[in-house]
Amino acid sequence: MSVVVAQLGARMHYAVPRLLERAGLLERLYTDICAAKGWPRLLRLIPPALRPGSVQRLLGRDPKDIPARRITAFTTFGFDYARRNSRARTTDERNAAFLWSGQEFGRLVIEQGFGAAKAVYVFNSAGLEILHAARQHGLKGIVEQTIAPRSIEWALLKDEARRFPGWETPAAKDSMMEDYCARESAEWAAADLVVCGSEFVREGIISCGGDPTKCVVVPYGLERRVEAAPKAPRRDGPLRVLTVGAVGLRKGAPYVLEAARQLGARAEFRMVGAVQVLPEAERQLREHVQLTGVVPRTEVAAQYAWADVFLLPSLCEGSATSTYEALFQGLPVICTPQTGSVVRDGADGFIVPPRDGAAIAEKLALLAEKTELLAEMSENARWRSSAFMLEKYGERLIAAFRGPGIL
Numbered sequence: 001m002s003v004v005v006a007q008l009g010a011r012m013h014y015a016v017p018r019l020l021e022r023a024g025l026l027e028r029l030y031t032d033i034c035a036a037k038g039w040p041r042l043l044r045l046i047p048p049a050l051r052p053g054s055v056q057r058l059l060g061r062d063p064k065d066i067p068a069r070r071i072t073a074f075t076t077f078g079f080d081y082a083r084r085n086s087r088a089r090t091t092d093e094r095n096a097a098f099l100w101s102g103q104e105f106g107r108l109v110i111e112q113g114f115g116a117a118k119a120v121y122v123f124n125s126a127g128l129e130i131l132h133a134a135r136q137h138g139l140k141g142i143v144e145q146t147i148a149p150r151s152i153e154w155a156l157l158k159d160e161a162r163r164f165p166g167w168e169t170p171a172a173k174d175s176m177m178e179d180y181c182a183r184e185s186a187e188w189a190a191a192d193l194v195v196c197g198s199e200f201v202r203e204g205i206i207s208c209g210g211d212p213t214k215c216v217v218v219p220y221g222l223e224r225r226v227e228a229a230p231k232a233p234r235r236d237g238p239l240r241v242l243t244v245g246a247v248g249l250r251k252g253a254p255y256v257l258e259a260a261r262q263l264g265a266r267a268e269f270r271m272v273g274a275v276q277v278l279p280e281a282e283r284q285l286r287e288h289v290q291l292t293g294v295v296p297r298t299e300v301a302a303q304y305a306w307a308d309v310f311l312l313p314s315l316c317e318g319s320a321t322s323t324y325e326a327l328f329q330g331l332p333v334i335c336t337p338q339t340g341s342v343v344r345d346g347a348d349g350f351i352v353p354p355r356d357g358a359a360i361a362e363k364l365a366l367l368a369e370k371t372e373l374l375a376e377m378s379e380n381a382r383w384r385s386s387a388f389m390l391e392k393y394g395e396r397l398i399a400a401f402r403g404p405g406i407l
Contacts, residue, residue, distance in 0.1 A: 001407055002027035003142075004117040006109050008081070008101065008126050010034075011146070012321065013223065014063035016121060019394035021066045025407075027117035029071045030109045032078030035062040037071050053296075060297070074108050081105075095176035099183065102126040106133075114139060119406050124184055125150075131190035140406045143191040147318040148204035148338075151181040153250070156315045160249045163355075167281040168249055185209060192404045195397070197319030198340025216400045219342050221393025222324050222385070235308075238268040239368040242307035242331070244300065244322040245314075247291060248276035252313030252336070258357025259311075259364060260288035266368050269311075272303050304329040308374065309367055314339045315354055327385040332377035334363050342388055348380040 004027045005017040020026040035041055035058060043055050051059070063071060081101040088094040106129030114120065114133075119140040122130050124147075131141040147153065154177055161170060188194050188210040195218050196202040202215045241260075245251045253271070260269045269289040275282055285291060295303065304310075310326035312335045319340035326333050327342075333349035335341050345351040352359040367374045401407040 001025060001119075002115075002117050003119045003121050004028050004030065004109075004114050005121045006030040006105065006127060006130050007123060008032050008105060010061040010063075011123070012220065014066070015220070015223075015390060015393065016144070016397070018063060018065050019390070019397060020121075021070070023394065023398055025398070026066065026070060027115050028112075029063060029066055030105075030112065031063075031071070031073050032081060032105070033058065033061055033075055034071060034073035035059045036066070036068050037073035038075040040073075040075065072112055074105070077101075077104060077108060090174075092174045092176050095174060095180045098125055099176060099179060102183065103129060106130045119401075122187070124187060125180065128183055128187050128190065131187060135190065140193070140404065141191045142193045142195060142401070142406065143187045144195040144197075145184070145188075145201050145205060145318070146197065148201050148316050149181065149184055149208045149210075150177070151208055152204045153316045154181075157249060160315060164249065164254050164281075167254065167277050169278065181208075188214065193400065193406060195400060198317070200338050200340045201318055214404070216403060218396050218400050219388060219393070220319050220321060220324060221388045221390045221396075222321070222328055223390045238266055239263075239364060240306060240308045241267050241269045241311050241364060242303060242309070242326075243269070243271045243311050244273060244303065244325075245312065245320070246273045246276050247271050247282075247285070250315055252315060252354075253277060253281075253285065255313045255355060255357040255360060256311060257285055257288060259360040262358065262361035263364055263368070267364055270303070270306070272300070300325075301329070304331060307331055309334060309364065310349075311335070311360065311364075312339050312341075313352065313354070313357075313360060324385065324388055327381040327388070330378045330382045332367065332374065332381055334360060342384065344380075344384065348377055348384045 003020055003025050017026055017029040040058055043059055084097040088097050102125050105126050109130050110133045120130055120134040121142045124145045127143050134141045194215045196215055197220055199217055202217050205215055206212045243256055247253050271289055272292045272295055274294050275291055310331040310333045312320055312323060314336055316338055317340045323333050323335055323341035333343045334352060335343060336354040337351060338354055343349040350363040
């Protein structure tokens with residue numbers, strides 16, 4: 001039994017193909033730009049001190065543990081896709097780039113073939129042609145839906161833009177959205193198994209007409225690079241509240257601001273990530289929240305170490321990996337159901353209703369006042385994270401394959 005994985009980008013550091021390789025189940029990894037194949041591997045010859053950020057990021061696309069002979073990288077296609085995506089200025093143009101890349105990637109994979117594989121594993125919007133070809137060859141098909149269906153995300157963000165005019169550039173009518181949504185639905189229909197990172201994703205697929213008997217929830221896992229240090233007792237002064245992710249409507253930036261205004265001097269807020277809001281909204285945020293912009297991946301651990309609590313009031317996610325990272329670092333997590341986290345309400349954090357800054361402020365005030373509760377939740381968070389390490393993710397993923405007889 002072996003599986004072909006077709007993956008654009010380095011999602012979760014190539015977790016799925018690496019886990020399958022460890023289990024002796026990987027036939028081949030097909031991808032776009034990869035530092036282990038083709039001329040990009042020569043970039044390692046550049047001394048680290050002389051590497052620009054773009055080169056360092058490209059070298060990070062390294063599927064460690066997978067032998068190079070099992071990897072096929074379509075480098076020229078990958079740069080063409082990156083160029084198209086970088087030039088896109090509207091949602092319509094971005095969707096057009098996504099649709100083109102999914103179709104072209106599928107064509108390239110099918111040309112190379114499936115070898116001795118018995119199944120293919122693809123990701124939403126970039127797997128339809130591969131799934132159809134696999135079925136014609138008698139192979140099983142698995143698609144991972146990495147976020148709630150696009151139609152749900154689009155509806156949520158349009159509503160949010162109406163609630164907060166002037167926060168982000170208004171989206172023009174998107175003529176490609178129907179094509180994108182139809183493509184996702186066709187992938188669910190063509191697959192034997194639909195892997196969802198959270199119940200929120202599964203419910204979204206079902207609400208869009210997907211077959212519930214195909215959907216299985218498989219929470220993610222983190223690689224155990226180093227053990228997280230025990231969380232130090234809370235310092236005197238304001239409660240330190242951290243958010244990691246793009247600063248915009250989807251991640252709930254207006255509700256971070258609302259909570260910051262309500263708490264005032266009792267809490268200090270920091271948001272780490274690309275600032276995607278318009279200048280006036282950014283000005284309002286900066287009055288109450290520290291915005292760091294993007295920080296190198298190597299420095300994110302220091303941001304978690306600074307914080308007492310992690311906050312992510314997202315409107316739409318798959319299963320936000322930042323919440324796993326926060327738990328691993330011993331941070332209680334406050335998030336919404338739409339964040340798709342593994343947080344247990346009242347044990348290692350709080351689940352608050354979406355679009356409710358007052359509820360966020362209430363929970364943060366509680367943790368600011370009750371240091372014993374904060375310490376208890378911090379310890380619970382570290383314990384909870386132990387069930388969501390990378391090896392546990394692999395066990396859950398492979399177990400999910402057994403339901404539809406893929407293994």
